[in-house]
Amino acid sequence: MSDNEKDRLGEKLHQKEKAEEDRYFAEHDKELLEKLREKAAERCPTCGAALVAVERGGKTTHECPACQRPAR
Numbered sequence: 393m394s395d396n397e398k399d400r401l402g403e404k405l406h407q408k409e410k411a412e413e414d415r416y417f418a419e420h421d422k423e424l425l426e427k428l429r430e431k432a433a434e435r436c437p438t439c440g441a442a443l444v445a446v447e448r449g450g451k452t453t454h455e456c457p458a459c460q461r462p463a464r
């Protein structure tokens with residue numbers, strides 16, 4: 393194998409590693425975005441008021457105190 397071929401192989405491996413790294417960070421970003429979305433869900437999508445936790449049938453849901461309806 394010539395040095396030139398070795399270099400190309402190394403470059404290919406490097407690109408593969410880079411792709412896996414990118415995928416890892418993409419997944420990581422997705423998790424962060426989902427967490428942020430959960431946080432955003434704590435506000436009423438209709439009026440923007442902070443939601444309150446309400447217990448209903450043993451389950452805790454978040455409702456808007458102004459709209460009086462469960463947030464999705």
Ligand SMILES: [Zn+2]
Binds near residue numbers: 436458
């Ligand atoms: Zn509301």
